[in-house]
Amino acid sequence: MDLGIRDRNRINHRDAPGVCVFPMTTDSPSEKRLEELREQAWKDGVVAGKGVDVAGGPIPRKPGYYGQPVVKPPVWTWEIPIYFFMGGMAGMSAVIASGAIIFHHVDLARAAMWVACIAGAILSPVLLIMDLGRPHLFLNMLRVFKHRSAMSMGAWILSTFGACTVPGLIALELHANQIFPGTLDQLLRVVAGFFIFGSAIFGTLLATYTGVLIGATAIPAWFLHRTLLPIHFGTAGLGSAAALLELLGHRIAALNFLGFYAATVETALLIWLSVDKHGVADRAIHEHGSGWLIRIGEVLNGPLSLVLRFFGLVPFAAISFLLGALVSRFGWIAVGKVSGSDPESVFDAERY
Amino acid sequence: MIGEGIQSTNQRKHSYVRDNVEVGFFTDPTVCIGCKACEVACKEWNEVPDDGYVWSGNSYDNTGHLGASTWRHVMFLEQDRAKGNQIAGPMSLDEDPFRWVFLSDVCKHCEEAGCLEACPTGSIVRTEVGSVLVQNDVCNGCGYCVVSCPFQSLPDRIDRVWPTR
Incomplete structure (x- = not known):
């Protein structure tokens, strides 16, 4: 919820993801819960149960600083x-x-x-x-x-x-x-x-x-894969160019070879990405939903495109490669946003 | 070349950089009482706009993080006392279940500043006293410094509504 004042003399406040911002009212759910806790505390002397971090303060503890992002996620x-x-x-x-x-x-x-x-x-x-x-x-x-x-x-x-x-x-x-x-x-x-x-x-x-x-950058899911990323982007670019030219009607052996080559490298990169795990540090790729965008993209322009090309279905292979290249680019940006807002990943990434 | 961080000629000629004078801002969290007067003073002195009047729900810290309108931020860290289960309800003075540590946080003005190295417009420069400065009127809002800072000191992104002054 954005309560920033929107006129041209002020900054457009965007709340960092993961921050719970609510207006000061007495009937907000957290205020009600706090009242309940106060009553219970007054009666029994001790409060137990959900909503209370028994070991520490009255606020449920999140990793890092109240679960706040440690680095700013990308704004792109x-x-x-x-x-x-x-x-x-x-x-x-x-x-x-x-x-x-x-x-x-x-x-x-x-x-x-x-x-x-x-x-x-x-x-x-x-x-x-x-x-x-x-x-x-x-x-x-x-x-x-x-x-x-x-x-x-x-x-x-x-x-x-x-x-x-x-x-x-x-x-x-x-x-x-x-x-x-x-x-x-x-x-x-x-x-x-x-x-x-x-x-x-x-x-x-x-x-x-x-x-x-x-x-x-300082985004864990990105900098932990800094070797893979340029290779992936370059190969995906090469394959997309060959695929688009084939769709434009240039069905020659050289472009077909480039298509095979790019799909093979993308398949290898998919395997590399699924083997090269860094635990909590890049869990956005392996556990979060946005990682699926990368995987779907890589499957489309890796194995699927390779198989389609192998059976001679060149136009379908080309379309699959183009789609995969586009989807995996969206996936990498989405993963960066998730990974940057995850304080635990950033702390864990300092080990690498 | 122009604007290549600490390697560039216009940086080396500054006396602070040349003589390796290390300038720091020391805050002692054992003495800090979390009054946030530094935050207020920073806003007043630098004429920084407000952060929007919102409650974060995190302890007494409603600022949250450093940013375009927050150049100084007091963190409220809650820690267990050594034995520390929280005892709610009436308490005597000598049993204090948890403690606060306050940390007044600012841009670190890193020697090898990630944002300064990343900025493609040369909008982020090192000043003659060794600090890192974003020149508001040069910035075109590409957002690369935001992901290059390891301490989230940079604003979200200089946006279309930011006044040029």
């Missing part, structure tokens, strides 16, 4: 997991585009660069800016360059990726449609190659830095 909303998905797909589809250029698949390269451009250079920045508390100040991200801040590096990676894909796509389209004759066309081919290789390099970083970003 739905834009961030979708951005993780889009960014991963766009980055890795630039990698596929550069591979296609090497093997002279111009049609595949064009499709992949369109995906990279739309998802990476248009949708991703829009999603990121939407998630900011003050969207109009988004350019402040580019006023410093900090190699020790994953978010700063991410902002620069995304900008450079956009600056490579857009001219790369334009040059590639001009070259593929033979707009200019002769030497200018040859020049365009070189320019397209240059920018596409550039976007492949920054695309790899774009797809994986998001895992580093959430791994380099």
